[in-house]
Amino acid sequence: GPTRIGLAGLAVMGQNLALNIAEKGFTISVYNRTTSKVDETVESAKKEGNLPLYGFHDPKSFVQSIQKPRVIIMLVKVGPPVDQTIKTLSNYLEKGDCIIDGGNEWYKNTERREKAMAKLGLLYHGMGVSGGEEGARNGPSMMPGGSFQAFKYIEDILLKVAAQLIAEAYDVLKSTGKLSNEELHHVFSEWNKGELLSFLVEITADIFGIKDDKGEGYLVDKVLDKTGMKGTGKRTVQQAAESVAAPTIASSLDSRFLSGLKEERVEAAKVFKSSGVGDILTEQEVDKKKLIEDSAEKGWDLKLGELARFWKGGCINLAILLDRIKKAYDRNPELANLLVDTEFSKEIIERQHGWRRVVCLAIKSGISVLGMSSSLAYFDTYRRDRLPANLVQAQRDYFGAHTYERTDIPGSFHTEWFKIAKQSKI
Numbered sequence: 001g002p003t004r005i006g007l008a009g010l011a012v013m014g015q016n017l018a019l020n021i022a023e024k025g026f027t028i029s030v031y032n033r034t035t036s037k038v039d040e041t042v043e044s045a046k047k048e049g050n051l052p053l054y055g056f057h058d059p060k061s062f063v064q065s066i067q068k069p070r071v072i073i074m075l076v077k078v079g080p081p082v083d084q085t086i087k088t089l090s091n092y093l094e095k096g097d098c099i100i101d102g103g104n105e106w107y108k109n110t111e112r113r114e115k116a117m118a119k120l121g122l123l124y125h126g127m128g129v130s131g132g133e134e135g136a137r138n139g140p141s142m143m144p145g146g147s148f149q150a151f152k153y154i155e156d157i158l159l160k161v162a163a164q165l166i167a168e169a170y171d172v173l174k175s176t177g178k179l180s181n182e183e184l185h186h187v188f189s190e191w192n193k194g195e196l197l198s199f200l201v202e203i204t205a206d207i208f209g210i211k212d213d214k215g216e217g218y219l220v221d222k223v224l225d226k227t228g229m230k231g232t233g234k235r236t237v238q239q240a241a242e243s244v245a246a247p248t249i250a251s252s253l254d255s256r257f258l259s260g261l262k263e264e265r266v267e268a269a270k271v272f273k274s275s276g277v278g279d280i281l282t283e284q285e286v287d288k289k290k291l292i293e294d295s296a297e298k299g300w301d302l303k304l305g306e307l308a309r310f311w312k313g314g315c316i317n318l319a320i321l322l323d324r325i326k327k328a329y330d331r332n333p334e335l336a337n338l339l340v341d342t343e344f345s346k347e348i349i350e351r352q353h354g355w356r357r358v359v360c361l362a363i364k365s366g367i368s369v370l371g372m373s374s375s376l377a378y379f380d381t382y383r384r385d386r387l388p389a390n391l392v393q394a395q396r397d398y399f400g401a402h403t404y405e406r407t408d409i410p411g412s413f414h415t416e417w418f419k420i421a422k423q424s425k426i
């Protein structure tokens with residue numbers, strides 16, 4: 001009889017995913033432009049114990065072998081190969097059939113194809129398969145697109161950011177909390193039992209439990225503290241960083257961008273003010289005595305439970321997080337920033353006190369928490385409707401006649417600052 005699903009494109013990813021699907025007991029038809037790869041895949045399926053995988057050398061018999069409505073996963077090189085494969089297959093597809101692009105295609109291309117296919121009565125979806133060869137074979141992370149296809153592009157970045165934040169948490173817990181590897185293993189295992197079955201937290205817990213096979217103690221303490229680079233993150237901040245650590249430059253750039261987002265900040269400030277988070281955090285501002293006492297005498301209160309709760313929330317389970325991001329954009333496709341989403345803002349408001357305490361503690365202890373502190377600064381800048389950029393604008397107009405805008409009257413203005421200042425001195 002017909003097979004359950006089809007897969008076109010049998011390079012590394014396609015072959016592994018096809019074998020994975022067949023291994024789970026689903027019948028699968030496979031096709032590749034270069035037919036030798038079809039034979040290779042069929043051979044592997046045989047070797048692995050006669051998996052229900054069927055190879056086809058021509059697209060027509062491939063398509064016709066699949067049960068209707070047909071679902072074909074496509075894993076070919078992004079760009080023109082995807083268009084060519086679609087063209088080849090759609091000759092034989094019927095209304096209601098569906099092609100799923102499992103590649104790393106740019107979402108704009110996917111959207112364009114989705115529209116073109118819809119006109120033919122065919123369905124088209126982007127669903128990036130991540131995890132590389134190993135992932136495709138043993139547990140791919142599938143990212144169904146549709147309404148929010150940008151998912152697959154932020155996945156890599158989120159993963160790195162999450163890894164970075166966990167490393168910062170590790171640093172603070174180890175350096176100020178003096179937690180041993182056993183205790184760290186316990187803490188991370190506990191976090192992993194909660195609602196956040198995060199892959200990263202899980203592997204982190206594992207890491208703290210592994211003894212060094214070449215000497216005393218734990219392996220993690222012997223691992224060189226030099227992270228690998230693959231380029232995804234670099235591309236993201238290429239203009240700002242060019243792979244050198246330039247937090248000051250990056251932050252000043254961020255401030256510029258953020259000061260430009262006037263309307264967004266006004267809206268963000270409303271969201272947070274209405275929830276009791278004012279422009280300036282009055283608790284600390286008003287109660288100066290307590291603040292001085294706190295910092296001078298007791299130091300910042302380190303409660304490990306609090307830290308754990310904060311980081312438990314902060315540690316990102318990609319799947320859950322992405323699902324929540326998707327929901328936020330479903331609620332409002334025009335959302336300017338995730339921070340101002342109803343759900344996300346609520347959580348930020350709840351967690352910000354712990355966040356601040358941790359960053360304070362880290363700063364006080366001399367532990368760098370670039371990720372945590374710069375994102376806190378981002379939040380504190382973004383949620384303010386008025387930033388000191390007015391002074392910068394005034395300075396620029398003073399020394400360079402760059403002109404400025406006003407809060408009350410439209411248009412562009414220039415003031416003879418120097419002249420007026422001089423006159424008033426006379």
Ligand code: NBP
Nearest residue numbers: 009010011012013033034075076077081084103104132133
């Ligand atoms: P590649 O991206 O290297 O693409 C090779 C496949 O594209 C082969 O099946 C090849 O067929 C087919 N192809 C090409 Br090239 N030009 C074609 C054309 N004009 N018409 C039809 N087919 C054509 O394969 P991959 O590394 O397995 O990756 C597949 C997708 O998964 C890509 O989007 C990739 O970005 C993504 N991805 C890959 C990884 C990874 O670790 N490799 C990880 C995550 C995501 P042929 O055999 O006839 O040349």
